[in-house]
Amino acid sequence: MRGRPREEGIDDAVREAVRALLAETGYQRCTIDAVAARAGVGKAAVYRRWRSKAELVFAAVIHSVDLEPPEDTGTLRGDVEAVLGAIESSLDGVEVKSALPSLLADIRSDPALETRFAELFLGRELGYLVEMLDRAVARGELSQRPDPLLVHAILLGPVLAWLHLFADPVPQGGLAASLASPLHAALVALDD
């Protein structure tokens, strides 16, 4: 590579500035000028790294979420609760929560972003669910593996609806705990 190399730390500084501004001022007020100023960086340096504001926010938020593989709790019921908890906490991050609707809108209007979102998030979640379901089949809790897409919708949907659509406070003991039993029953019912 010829020329001056990319300066170390700018990527992180910009992503951190995005997260801070999202938390402090929301998605609309989190402008590229403000991000660059906050990170002590020129706008050109930002656009050299990300093609658009949507890409930048996506990268910043993604980077702050670590989607962990689900633990094997020994029972399907326990695994369901663990998965729900992971989804809830990943969606409930402080700076993420308020930006989620706008970010989703951007993702849906940019095919490249949509593809990466499907691979980075939905695909990984789906893979984890398949593992969880296969363990349940091996234990004899399910007779066969149900359609993972349906399972994904059944588990992710209620958490998404609550945090994203309702603005209501989370119920006693957390969303995951409240939803684990009924959604476990839903998966069992799916097995018939």
Next chain:
Amino acid sequence: MRGRPREEGIDDAVREAVRALLAETGYQRCTIDAVAARAGVGKAAVYRRWRSKAELVFAAVIHSVDLEPPEDTGTLRGDVEAVLGAIESSLDGVEVKSALPSLLADIRSDPALETRFAELFLGRELGYLVEMLDRAVARGELSQRPDPLLVHAILLGPVLAWLHLFADPVPQGGLAASLASPLHAALVALDD
């Protein structure tokens, strides 16, 4: 009332133009100038009726959705499928589907809109669910009425996730049919 009265038909013409442009060009390209031109109307006439683009799109989309009270099918299982079908078809309207993420983002960033959304949609849906649950209790299918907010999340969430988050084709026989059994089981499990 003094002065020239509002011209009849402009409200409808503008709302219809919004729906057409949403379907043809998506939310971003559906600009107020384009809407006014399409409706054969000046921009001032638009802003005399709606305070912002978000209000306008909200009104146009709302107006195209008729949220019907759920039928009493005689069983909770049947009622659940009917409710799921109603949610699915209301979310699956051609022009609504692609605009939904952006519209939701606008709603979430405008407190006045958020209130109206909660009243017009969430509140009405919640009321219908309470009726459905009370019928189930009267029939003895449930021992007591579960938390309607949880039920709302459990029923609406999976449909929302599928149509709004996944871009995947709907499963065999429709979403409502595929989800009715497992989600009915979830409600029954909620009763313990």
Next chain:
DNA sequence: CGATATACGGAACTTGCGGTCTCGTAAACT
């Protein structure tokens, strides 16, 4: 060392859209 290529911060610039205002005109009420 010197030429070239790329990065940097800063700032000017372009473009597009939401939203407001003005103008000349039309249609109602008092």
Next chain:
DNA sequence: AGTTTACGAGACCGCAAGTTCCGTATATCG
């Protein structure tokens, strides 16, 4: 008749995304 409000058309403002240019710094290649 006079007042008030609506109308279409279009000019206008403000703001934010995205691009370009400037002077400068830092790397590789010959």
